[in-house]
Amino acid sequence: MIEIILKDFANEVALLPIRAVEFYSLVEWGDPYDANIVIHNLEAESSFNITAVTRNTHLGTIKRLGYKFEATLYIPYNNLAENSFDYIFEEVLKGRYTLSIILGTARAWTQNGYEPPVAINSTSGMKISISNYALNHTIEIESVEFRPRVVIKLFGFVKKLNEIFVL
Amino acid sequence: MKEIALRFNDTKLTDLIFVENASNQITFETVKCTDPVVSTTEESGVLLNGRKFNHLLYMHRDIEVVISSDEIDNDVFEFLQSFWVARFKYISFYKDSTWGNYVQIMTESGKFPLTYIEDIKDLPEVSFNLSYANPI
Numbered sequence: 009m010i011e012i013i014l015k016d017f018a019n020e021v022a023l024l025p026i027r028a029v030e031f032y033s034l035v036e037w038g039d040p041y042d043a044n045i046v047i048h049n050l051e052a053e054s055s056f057n058i059t060a061v062t063r064n065t066h067l068g069t070i071k072r073l074g075y076k077f078e079a080t081l082y083i084p085y086n087n088l089a090e091n092s093f094d095y096i097f098e099e100v101l102k103g104r105y106t107l108s109i110i111l112g113t114a115r116a117w118t119q120n121g122y123e124p125p126v127a128i129n130s131t132s133g134m135k136i137s138i139s140n141y142a143l144n145h146t147i148e149i150e151s152v153e154f155r156p157r158v159v160i161k162l163f164g165f166v167k168k169l170n171e172i173f174v175l
Numbered sequence: 176m177k178e179i180a181l182r183f184n185d186t187k188l189t190d191l192i193f194v195e196n197a198s199n200q201i202t203f204e205t206v207k208c209t210d211p212v213v214s215t216t217e218e219s220g221v222l223l224n225g226r227k228f229n230h231l232l233y234m235h236r237d238i239e240v241v242i243s244s245d246e247i248d249n250d251v252f253e254f255l256q257s258f259w260v261a262r263f264k265y266i267s268f269y270k271d272s273t274w275g276n277y278v279q280i281m282t283e284s285g286k287f288p289l290t291y292i293e294d295i296k297d298l299p300e301v302s303f304n305l306s307y308a309n310p311i
Contacts (some may be wrong), residue, residue: 061293063243063300065206071245073298167297 022132024111026054028124029081029160031096032117033105043100046116048125051082051157056109056136058172061165077138077164077172079109086156088149093158097147106139107162114175135175138164177202177269179240181254182277183261193267193274201254202269206243207302211236214306234311237304238266238280244298255301259287266305279308 031045056079062070085091110116114133115124127133143164149156166172180193182200194200214237219229242255258264265277283304292298 061295061298063206063245063292066208071206071243073244073292074295165295165297 022112022134023130024132024134025052025129026050026056026081026109026111027114027127027130028110028116029079030108030110030116031101031105032108033101033103043096044117044119045096045100046110046118046122046124047081047083047085049084051084054081055079056162058169074165074167075169075172077143077162077166079160079162081160081162083158083160084155086158088158093147097145097160101145105143106137107143107164108135108137110135135173137173137175138166138171139173176204178205178208179203179269180267180274181258182265182267183258184263184265185261187263188265188277188279191265191277193276195274199254199257199261201251203240203242203246205240205246206300207239207241209239211238211307213237213311235309236307236311240266240303240305241300242303243300244292247299247301252299256287258282264305280305281308 027050028046028048029050030047031043033043033045056077059076059078060072061074061076063073064070083093085093088094108116111134112130112132113127114135116135143162145163146161148159148161150159151157180200180202182197184199214235215231216233216235217229217231219227221227242251247255259282264280264282266280267277268275288302288304290300290302292300
């Protein structure tokens with residue numbers, strides 16, 4: 009029998025703000041659309057949620073059939089042409105890609121060992137990754153007070169919760 | 176908890192006692208498995224003098240079974256389609272910790288009753304309206 013007892017949460021709850029998002033697209037070796045794109049310094053308003061798709065049963069209970077992943081990421085970089093957002097999201101991420109939400113002190117993978125900005129208000133690190141055929145995104149540009157900002161909405165679906173990797 | 180067993184066969188079963196490991200048989204929990212309810216077939220009409228009449232021809236028992244995506248993988252999907260087109264189809268109910276005898280049933284004709292929850296391909300759901308072959 010496996011027994012797991014969770015206790016002593018006091019002073020143990022980790023601070024894990026969304027720090028970055030990483031897209032990894034591998035189409036075919038050498039393909040121009042193979043890419044690793046990391047966006048740091050997302051706005052604090054960014055959020056993600058994983059919700060269950062359920063089906064009511066005639067016994068008054070429910071069955072869990074799958075999980076929907078949704079994230080809304082607010083990107084403060086607004087020099088759009090300079091930052092190649094149109095090229096990144098309309099061309100590079102046209103096909104399938106892996107997505108990782110980087111939380112707290114975790115680091116995204118970079119080929120050249122790039123040193124990311126220092127994590128603030130973080131006491132731990134975690135990566136939440138989805139790699140499947142049903143992940144996609146929308147791009148919006150909205151205006152807030154003194155500037156425009158880009159809003160990336162991500163949508164994914166998995167049948168089992170363990171298909172979302174928490175590292 | 177399993178509620179119903181579906182079984183199909185090329186020939187009519189001679190023994191209707193439930194067999195745990197029978198071939199072409201799968202047991203299901205289901206998300207919906209109604210109790211058998213009476214369904215009637217009547218001949219009705221109007222006489223020349225205007226009086227209406229109806230005549231009860233048959234009574235059958237019908238049940239509705241819904242099997243959702245948590246129980247449908249590729250093999251089960253193939254099984255359910257084979258069940259749909261099979262010549263002899265049987266069900267057995269699990270009640271009071273025992274499986275009942277097989278009952279021969281009929282499916283409706285037409286397209287395999289498949290839908291997708293929230294239009295998601297990974298979430299197929301199959302709904303059968305089954306009718307007992309023998310009248311009451």
